[in-house]
Amino acid sequence: MTRVLTGIQSSGKPHLGNILGAIIPAIKMSNNEDNESLFFIADLHSLTTLRDSSLIKENVYATAAAWLAFGFDTKKNIFYKQSDIPEVCEFTWYLNCFTPYPMLANAHSFKDKSDNLSNINTGLFTYPVLMASDILMYDANIVPVGKDQKQHVEMTRDIAGYVNNKYGEILIIPESKIDSRVMTIPGLDGKKMSKSYDNCIDIFLPEKDLKKQIMKIVTESLSLEEKKNPDKCNVFKIYKLIASKEKTEKLYNLYVNGNFGFGTAKKMLLDLILDTFSENREKYNYLMSNKNIIDKELEVGSDKARKIAKEVLSRFKKSLGF
Numbered sequence: 367m368t369r370v371l372t373g374i375q376s377s378g379k380p381h382l383g384n385i386l387g388a389i390i391p392a393i394k395m396s397n398n399e400d401n402e403s404l405f406f407i408a409d410l411h412s413l414t415t416l417r418d419s420s421l422i423k424e425n426v427y428a429t430a431a432a433w434l435a436f437g438f439d440t441k442k443n444i445f446y447k448q449s450d451i452p453e454v455c456e457f458t459w460y461l462n463c464f465t466p467y468p469m470l471a472n473a474h475s476f477k478d479k480s481d482n483l484s485n486i487n488t489g490l491f492t493y494p495v496l497m498a499s500d501i502l503m504y505d506a507n508i509v510p511v512g513k514d515q516k517q518h519v520e521m522t523r524d525i526a527g528y529v530n531n532k533y534g535e536i537l538i539i540p541e542s543k544i545d546s547r548v549m550t551i552p553g554l555d556g557k558k559m560s561k562s563y564d565n566c567i568d569i570f571l572p573e574k575d576l577k578k579q580i581m582k583i584v585t586e587s588l589s590l591e592e593k594k595n596p597d598k599c600n601v602f603k604i605y606k607l608i609a610s611k612e613k614t615e616k617l618y619n620l621y622v623n624g625n626f627g628f629g630t631a632k633k634m635l636l637d638l639i640l641d642t643f644s645e646n647r648e649k650y651n652y653l654m655s656n657k658n659i660i661d662k663e664l665e666v667g668s669d670k671a672r673k674i675a676k677e678v679l680s681r682f683k684k685s686l687g688f
Contacts (some may be wrong), residue, residue, distance in 0.1 A: 370395050370680070371506035371540075373448065377396040377415060380432040381566035382639075383551035383559030386469075386607055389436050392510050396443050396545075399610050402433040403443040404504050405433055407664075410448045410455075414490040430660045432531040432570070435650040440663050448500065450668035453675040455514070460682065464528055465521075466632055493655060498522035503675050505538040513550060518544050533685040551607065555584045556600045569643050570650050573636075580636050585628040594628075596621040598673075601631045608642055 372392045374384055396403035407429050409422060416422050426447060438445060442637055446472045448454060470476060470654050479486055489496075501509055502525075509519050519542035526537040550558050553565030561567070583600050596602040596618050606614045617634060620626040640647075653660055 367671075368401050370508045370510065371409040371501055371504055372450075373500060374429055375389055375411045376409045376422065376429045376434075377412045378425055378485045379428040379559045379568060379570060381559060381568055382604070383553065385436065385569065386431065386484045387512050387551050388510065389433060389672060391450075392439050393436055393507070394472045395510060396438060401508075404506070404674075405438055405443065406432075406500065406671070407443050407447045408500070409657065410663050411493065414487060414493060418522070427571075427654060427657050427660055430664060431650050431653040434653055434660070435646045436622050441668060444667050444670045445663055445665050446667035446671040447573050450664065451503075451672050451675050453672065453679045455495070457682065458496050458674075460686065461495050461498055461502070461525055461529075461668055462492060464532075465498075465525055467669050469521055469524065470494060473521065474514065481636055484525075494518045494521045495525070501540050502526055504671065506540045507538060507676060508543050509540050510543045511521065513544060516544060527627075529599045533550075536681055536685045538666050552600055554582050554600070556578070556603075563662050566685075567639075569639055573640060576639065577636050580632050580639075581629075583632060583635075588625045591625055593624040594621045594626070599628070599631070601628060601635055605631070605638060605670065606636050608638055613638070640683050 372388060374380060374388055374560065374583075380389065392403070392405065395401055396405070398503065407426055409426050412422060412425065416425075430445075434440075437603070439477065470491055475493050476491055479490065494517075497515075498521060501519070501522050509522075509557065511519055519540065523539050523667060526539045529537050530539070548576070549629065551562060552561035554567070555565045557563055557565060571579065583604075585599060586594070588594055602617060602621065605617055609617070621631075
């Protein structure tokens, strides 16, 4: 059986980019009878940017509710919180000792912020090692990631390869899996949808607030009568990632024929989101109003995950002579 592992940072409520790029593809993989999936909430990773304890806790609930709202089967698979597995921190220390400084200095997660070193904490610098620990601790075979995280999986492979060359085949070397259709989800401004860019679409918002958000999508300054290029429009780029082929072709024709406004396109996107994710929105709101259900799911999953973590850590420590 192939073991699939993926996680999402609890740095905020999951947005449409997280859902299309990570949650839905990962859940589809988990439904494959040949796969065993481990899904985790990377709350330790969130400490590189968040310090508000109440916000961190709320973000964990929001992240868990999103995974559950989209139908992750917690009976067949394993769903847990990263911070409930203390072994991952011990394992990270060991892996740190096998990770060369230049590798971390070359990581995108560090380089993108290296212009102001005073604002970079050690956690951010060693973020790829904790991610490597998350993966290697569970003997994962496949790691579904976005394009921006592929480098970190490659670093994980390099670290595991070095350890195996030194001590024998004690770590499973994982493969990354990227869904090319949704590897980058555009945000309100056309850049990659990201909380740090403040350009997200939150599908769990009340309809009125969601409408306000969608109406902020940046579009060209063209008159109603002018023909429009849908491939240059942020609204269309998002719409086609959700809609059926038939609906996408219909909207495409409205653009190129003219006498069609961007405001109408945004309204069509809103209706599409409300219709497509109506059940997910309802379940999400129910779970957020009954957080004891989330607590129980995470507790059961963490017990399962920790059994695997202890076995891998024990095997690793014996190889090192501890």
